[in-house]
Amino acid sequence: MWKQELEDVLGEGKVIFKESDVARLSKDCYWFSPVLYEELKDKVADCAVLPETIEQLRTIVAIAVKHRIPLTPRGAGTGNYGQGVPLNGGIILDLTKLNQINGISANEVSVQAGARIGKLEKTLRKEGKELHIYPSTFLTSTVGGFLCGGSGGIGSIRWGNLWDGNVLAVTIMTVEESPKLLTFKGEKVVDYIHNYGTSGILVEAVLPIEAKTEWSQHIAFFDDFKDAVRFSEKLATEERIVKRLLSVCEWPIPEHFHSLKKVVREGKSMVMLEVDESFDDELREWAEAYGGDLGFTIPSSKYQKGMKVSDYTWNHATLWAQKHGENMTYLQARFETERIFEQMDAIRSKFGLEIQFHFEFIKIDGVITPASLPVVLYKSKERLYEIIDYCESIGVVINDPHTYLLGFGGYNLRMEEIEKKKKVNDPYNLLNQGKIPTIAGQAN
Template sequence: MVWLQEFINEFGTDAVIVNEVLREKLSKDYYWYSPVLYEQLKNKIADCAIAPTSIDELQRIVSFAVKNKVAITPRGAGTGNYGQAIPLQGGIVIDLTKLDRIDMQGDRLVSVQAGVRLGVLEKTLRQNNRELRIFPSTYMKATVGGFLCGGSGGIGSIRWGNLWDDNVSSVTVMTVEEMPQLLTVSGDDMQRYIHNYGTTGLIVEVKLPIEPKVSWSQHIVFFHDFREAIKFSDELAHSEEILKRLVSVCEWPIPAHFHPLKKVLREGQSIVMLEIDEKSVHLLDCLADKYDGDIGYTIPAENYQKGLKLSDFTWNHATLWAHKHGDNLTYLQARFQTDRIFEQMADLRSKFGDEIQFHFEYIKIQGEIVPASLPVVKYQSKERLYEIIQFCKTIEVEINDPHTYILGFGGYNMRMKELLKRKELNDPYNLLNPGKLPTAKEVQEFQL
């Protein structure tokens, strides 16, 4: 490849990563959560990688790629689950983690570069008596840019919703042209850049709304009856008296995989993991008693985000522990109907038995509290997995398919026609993370 030697000559042997082991590492994310994606993506690898240390250097890299028509794939920490950061056509992986400036802008806003790790940002904010609204369970590693491009919600979503719910003030993106432009976007225009797998422009800077710091205490509430755990969680999630950052429900045997919690877990009992304002703990006791729950483990607010964190066992971290310590386990992303949740769960259990193990995260979407679900699934085959997905649809359980790397095919309403138009304007040669978007024909055929 002539371009690769020219790239090395221009940016230096110390900066351009060609070592196969390092290239492999920087070409992968957590795609292996899905056995389907694992088979499709395991052999994909970039021709080289580079980690720019400035916006100017990033512009030079992009300009080189456009002149030589080389594919580029942006990367944060690689904690995404859908192959978002995996290069399908080789080329250059751009590791953005060295773009890590943080700039506090008063009490309500923080401006950060895309490579800032959310864990570092949250710690910095809390030292200044502020905190993030939402962040993923992978926040200790995940970057701001990676979360915006590949995520949707997480810890804090019970209070603030997901990324689309006014939780991003603006983004600055770099276009993929011979002379790259910097565009600062806010309002409705940001929809083309959130959860887009970095396909419409390189996010280089983000402004996020921030909030006053709360003293969060963490709790595990144990239940013999999973239905009671759900009822408890639903009432807690809707309670306006108890300020919450996390309400996560796992039926047994999912908690059996949480090895760091082994000393406190109870065989056969389902759990609800919580982060609540320490001022509300007395109210939690009463609510737990109402549903025959027992608050069996507490991490006080003074130890929040120090050492063991219950958020490390929630959201897709629950899947991670199950995958690590179970046999052939994967997951789905589902949305149950609040007024039919027990009926829908019973239908699934009747049809598939313990192939499906229930896990819910209570979140707010456009002001409505809903039980989002990340059920753990025993994997038998791709055909069986899609049989489960199809059955879910017949009983009106919505599925966002995490076993595809094509944006929009997972089920999110991404307004794909508008996104493709923005892609054409910002990346006219289709060099930015190519292969992750459906074609215009597929958008029309599948009504994406």
């Protein structure tokens, strides 16, 4: 009955029932985790809709509330934790048609949630501006998907994560009989960042922007991974040198970067960088001082045109390992700067190359931190959590990427506040059911 009502209101062809299409739209990149793959592989919605206007979205939400049908918001599906996978069927809300750039001013951009970040960044750079931060999947990911499911990425070395002032305002739609639009600014946006869209459907956002920098891209090669880390630590903390990306992968991770095979050097660890072009010569000297070789450069004139070093950073490194390795997955970790080598040695001594190190240097609360996305040879769920337990026992903080439960993956989420907002904005618990631990499995 509700399916027919959707079609009657939206028009023929506006509601997707084709099984293969619905199955595709019911998935994100949860398969990065073998644990999540087994838990989520059979989860699928009953249908999908692609609203083209806010009013169409409001109509869809009202029908879902009337019939108590679960709603799962979705962007481009580049999330890794099952954020966009419906656990109890219902309707997939594909928001990619809500993709307008509302306005660009000197220091901020207003944009709809379905806008592709790659297109947004391209538009801004034509205006002499650029975003503070964006994910490595920026060409395909959407603003709403990044804000609700992500945390940081390119630019986090300079500007921190999403909740470090990198979202100025959000507008959400409530899920009730007469859906409302609510706008939150300043500190109040925190409750709607990385919340998987559980407490409101994010429809618009205001993001900070800055004057465009001419970024050069580089790869430095090191015989010794510890030298690569030392170089990266020194460079990361040198505020005078303007950086957008600083990523370090130890060998053998780079052997999986097949499209870089003419660049990768056998046995060499790699540091991948985006740096203000005015520092290119100084950067070369720094690399040499630490025993490295700045052996590959993409000039600023080719920035974001064709190959990008960011295509091999963040979880793209994991993706390449999965595509060309065997039984590879990953963890999300945070090492202690003053103990990083001690912690690395302890992990290597216990697990060998079962864990391969990959660091992304970022700011957390203004402090440079060696965040880590180590590639892990997957043997079993039990072994994976043995590794996690050991890492935590030596002071390495783990944000577990092998659960779809909000908050269990870390990020210091304000879970109590998110739950309070959900009760007000989604009183029938229809939004992304099962993702909040305390009410997981509850359905109306």
